[in-house]
Amino acid sequence: MAKILFVLSGSDFWTLADGTRHPTGFWADEAAAPFAAFTAAGHEVVVATPGGVLPSPDPASLAPEVNGGPEGAAEVAATVARFAALGTPLALADVELADYAAVFYPGGHAPMEDLAVDATSGALLTAALDSGRPLGVVCHGPAALLAAERADGSSPFAGYRLTAFTNAEETQAGFADRARWLLQDRLVALGVEFEESTPWAPHVVVDRNLYTGQNPASAAPLAAELVKALG
Incomplete structure (x- = not known):
């Protein structure tokens, strides 16, 4: 059994271009599906956040319409409850990378508020990438x-192939003209090789030990790839 x-x-909000705070958090199924996959494979999940604060799911991500109906929403909510039952998260500053076989970052708009500017998280990502652990x-x-x-001053991810939530998806979600910046644009500016697929369809890109998924539908197949990598 490995520790992941x-x-x-x-953060439970995302500051928009006009200064208003949009309620958000982590996207539930992007945490729930991988959590379920990793624990079913016998691995242990440990949660860390900036300052060790309790993370919140984006309320919109718990709705039946984004989870395939009431049954899917109930399943996601149940997994999130298991996830929350792990207790108080570690503070990122207290994480010892050597304790873990892999590192995983779910999405939701909240990372654009805090993790995008968190130097401790940035150092952890750099160390994880350089270690060869699945990231x-x-x-x-x-x-x-x-x-x-x-x-x-360069990005450790420059030259890597990867994917993420696209400008097209942000536009279709109704946030592209409200955001302070768009994720795809900022990643391309780092010098990555951004690979974009059909909006909302599962899409996973693997380059060396970096595993990325484009959107919520990509979380489960991404987790499956990580489980395979962990043996």
């Missing part, structure tokens, strides 16, 4: 990559 570190945003990041989770920086 889940790094979640500690999984899905949807808006790659916003955290923006805080990763080498001593010369």
